[in-house]
Amino acid sequence: MSTEQILSSDGIPLETSLKKAERKNKIKAMMLVAPLFLFILITYLMPIGDMLFRSVDDRMITKMLPKTFIALEKWDGKELPDEATYEAFYNDFYPLAMAKESGKLYQRLNYEKSGFSSGLKKTNRKIKTFEKNNYKEQFMATHEIWNEVEYWTALKNTAPNWSYAKYLKGVDLTFDQDRNIVEMPEDRKIYKTLWLRTLKVAFFVTIFCLILSYPIAHLLATLPMKYSNLLMICVLLPFWTSLLVRTSSWMVLLQQQGPINDLIVMLGLTADDNRPELMYNVVGTFVAMTQILLPFMVLPLYSVMKTISPSLMRAGKSLGGTPFVSFRKIYFPLTVPGIGAGSLLVFILAIGYYITPALVGGASGSLISNTIAYHMKSSLDWAFASALGAMLLTGVLVIYWLYNKLVGIDNIKLG
Amino acid sequence: MSLPSYTPVHYRIWHYTYLTICALVFFFLIAPLFVILPLSFNAEQYIHFSKGMIALDPDAFSLRWYEDMIWGTKNPWGLAAKNSIIIAFFATIGSTILGTVAALGLSSRYMPYKAAFMAVLISPMIVPLIISGTAIFFFMAKVGLAATFTGIILAHIILGTPFVVITVTATLTGFDHSVTRAAASLGSNPVNTFMKVMLPLILPGVISGALFAFVTSFDEVVVVMFLAGLENTTIPIQMWVGLREQLSPTILAVATCLIIMSTLILVTAELLRRRSERQRGINR
Numbered sequence: 262m263s264t265e266q267i268l269s270s271d272g273i274p275l276e277t278s279l280k281k282a283e284r285k286n287k288i289k290a291m292m293l294v295a296p297l298f299l300f301i302l303i304t305y306l307m308p309i310g311d312m313l314f315r316s317v318d319d320r321m322i323t324k325m326l327p328k329t330f331i332a333l334e335k336w337d338g339k340e341l342p343d344e345a346t347y348e349a350f351y352n353d354f355y356p357l358a359m360a361k362e363s364g365k366l367y368q369r370l371n372y373e374k375s376g377f378s379s380g381l382k383k384t385n386r387k388i389k390t391f392e393k394n395n396y397k398e399q400f401m402a403t404h405e406i407w408n409e410v411e412y413w414t415a416l417k418n419t420a421p422n423w424s425y426a427k428y429l430k431g432v433d434l435t436f437d438q439d440r441n442i443v444e445m446p447e448d449r450k451i452y453k454t455l456w457l458r459t460l461k462v463a464f465f466v467t468i469f470c471l472i473l474s475y476p477i478a479h480l481l482a483t484l485p486m487k488y489s490n491l492l493m494i495c496v497l498l499p500f501w502t503s504l505l506v507r508t509s510s511w512m513v514l515l516q517q518q519g520p521i522n523d524l525i526v527m528l529g530l531t532a533d534d535n536r537p538e539l540m541y542n543v544v545g546t547f548v549a550m551t552q553i554l555l556p557f558m559v560l561p562l563y564s565v566m567k568t569i570s571p572s573l574m575r576a577g578k579s580l581g582g583t584p585f586v587s588f589r590k591i592y593f594p595l596t597v598p599g600i601g602a603g604s605l606l607v608f609i610l611a612i613g614y615y616i617t618p619a620l621v622g623g624a625s626g627s628l629i630s631n632t633i634a635y636h637m638k639s640s641l642d643w644a645f646a647s648a649l650g651a652m653l654l655t656g657v658l659v660i661y662w663l664y665n666k667l668v669g670i671d672n673i674k675l676g
Numbered sequence: 677m678s679l680p681s682y683t684p685v686h687y688r689i690w691h692y693t694y695l696t697i698c699a700l701v702f703f704f705l706i707a708p709l710f711v712i713l714p715l716s717f718n719a720e721q722y723i724h725f726s727k728g729m730i731a732l733d734p735d736a737f738s739l740r741w742y743e744d745m746i747w748g749t750k751n752p753w754g755l756a757a758k759n760s761i762i763i764a765f766f767a768t769i770g771s772t773i774l775g776t777v778a779a780l781g782l783s784s785r786y787m788p789y790k791a792a793f794m795a796v797l798i799s800p801m802i803v804p805l806i807i808s809g810t811a812i813f814f815f816m817a818k819v820g821l822a823a824t825f826t827g828i829i830l831a832h833i834i835l836g837t838p839f840v841v842i843t844v845t846a847t848l849t850g851f852d853h854s855v856t857r858a859a860a861s862l863g864s865n866p867v868n869t870f871m872k873v874m875l876p877l878i879l880p881g882v883i884s885g886a887l888f889a890f891v892t893s894f895d896e897v898v899v900v901m902f903l904a905g906l907e908n909t910t911i912p913i914q915m916w917v918g919l920r921e922q923l924s925p926t927i928l929a930v931a932t933c934l935i936i937m938s939t940l941i942l943v944t945a946e947l948l949r950r951r952s953e954r955q956r957g958i959n960r
Contacts, residue, residue, distance in 0.1 A: 283786060286784065286785075286786035287786040287787070287788060289781075289784070289786070290781040290782075290784035290786050290787040291781065291787065291788070292781070293777050293778060293780050293781025293782075293784070294778045294781035294782060294787065294793055294797075295781075296774055296777060296778070297774040297775065297777065297778035297797060297837060297841075298778070298793065298796065298797065300774060300833070300834075300837075301796065301797060301799075301800070301834065301837070304812070304815060304830060304831075304834055305799075305800060305808070305811065305812070305815075305834050306796070306799075307815070308811035308812060308814050308815035309803075309807070309811040311811065311814050311815070311818075312807070312810055312811045312814060315814070473701045473704070474701075476694060476697050476698050476701065477698050477701045477702060480694075480695075480698045492702065494942065494946075495702045495705050495706045496705060497942055497945075497946070498706065498709065498938065498939065498942055499705055499706065499709065501891060501938040501939075501941055501942045501945070502709060502934070502935055502938040503894070503895045503912065503915075503931075503934045503938065504895055504897075505895070505897065505912050505915040505916060505919070505931075506709070506712070506915075506931040506934050506935060506938075507708065507709070508919070509712070509915065509919055509923065509927060509928070509931055510708040510709055510711055510712050510931070511708060512919065512923055513711055513712060513715060513723055513923065513928070514708055514711055516723070516923070518722070518723075518724045519723075519724070520711065520725065523725070552704060552705065552708060555701075555704075555705055556705075584687065609802060612804070613803075613804020613805065613806060613807070614804075615804070615805060615806050615898055616897060616898065616916070619920075620916075620919050620920070630804060630805075630806040633806050633807075633810065634806055634898075637810055637813075637902070638902075646810060647810065650806070650807045650810055650811075653804060653806075653807060654803065654804075654807050657802065657803060657804060657807075661795075661799075661802050665791070665795055
């Protein structure tokens, strides 16, 4: 039996013309997505790539001192380099000093080894008076850094174009003289503590939000519409209110002369002149962030609980389960997707929080974002800020991926 | 939620404990906002309930901080409000158009790699703002748009589109495509079909997405902080600067105005959501 090919009205096989139509629709759909996709790609994703690139890019010194690095290639690193290397450095550094472009060099080399900055600054002033030949002696007479092998080693260590030193610094590790990875000296270890604090705050804020949201999401889901709509406003109003407004209200509440402290004093829990510090520490960060992120937990929980039929609990009861047993065995397992969605969302938001910790956290309550901002705006170590950003981004993307796997990105609900 | 009369005592106790816990959580959610309102009418310079205020003495209240906000000579609130509105207006238009068009494509049956595209388009909402700020700053500095309105507006379009994409895609999931086919069979071209048939039906979703984009832009401080020069200051930036220095009653007056604004936006968004749900209920 032969199957006859079905033809469409214009004589083309139906299968082919269907495929053609489908391809046309596919292209149409992609054309609609394209403008936004390209916009995000160019103005957002590529800059993030650029940021990752900056975190490992270490070509600046190599570009500024090309002759020196060629001369240093032959150096064995045991004794001071020879005259030719000093001359090469002179030839690189002299034009920089004349053009007043050596500032970046001090900064970058001082990250490598402290003492470079003052040494180079003095050299910068004196280099005009240098005479031809015998550069080694003249350099050594200018500043003691030129008498020490360690500084030359440090300079040679900056030769590679790519470096992951910033990432090591982000977890309190560093290179020693011989390029071995070692732990930072005890007094300069700050980043591990910071990462742990960020994780701790994000974790506990998530837990607090979950504990506080569960009962009210349940109440909202089970109350009749006309009451629950009214109560929903209590959840949605903070959600729509400016973050800075909510943070400033916590600053009002938590300050030393604020209403909460007034209450504590009025209840006689502490003396008037011994008011506890509720703000500018980690307590302030916890309380304010929990309240601010609470709606992001309530809404996913509510939308899951709304779909659970009340007859399930009644069935549990009719089969002899106490309310607690039916809750534990029936209701709670059904809300797990909501718990997952809300927790991941709150955790993602909390781990990158910036404004609230900066305003109510003080020094002991600041998080990783605050440090990134500090290096972007104050210390101007952009490569290090980028490295910390990349590490934070990796963490967030892992959770985002998990969220996508478990919840599905198109299931995010707003309002 | 009244209990039937046969409920045993310990369930009764549990039930009221549960209601009390809920009430406390609602209080925790909403009360901090209302602390600002009375304090912004304080006649004194301190951010603290004076004896007169507690006794409801009319002399303890005044509008002086609102006057200071509007007419105060050193206060930049006027300029900041103007900038904020300009930036939020253009950012909203940009993100609404780009986001709605992309959502139309994403909701199409024929769109390949839907989840992957969605994940990319939503990413500005998920990535911590400090990272977005850093990356966008590098980009804008490179193309010479740092400290310009164009730069800030583009940045806010990036941050606002995920919300539009999410709300419009959600609206489109209940959309009955036979109406657009009907329009096409009656001879309408695609643009006309979209404007006359589809847009009116998905409008509630589009508007609520636009509201999200507006609020996102109006409230955004981290990215603007990297991008703004002195003349592009915005309300959140001024609040941020003020809060870092000292909590002043003028800031509370501004905050009160912002709370009133968000209440209005909330009411609009809620009405739209209900309308949209009703409409989609009929469509199904």
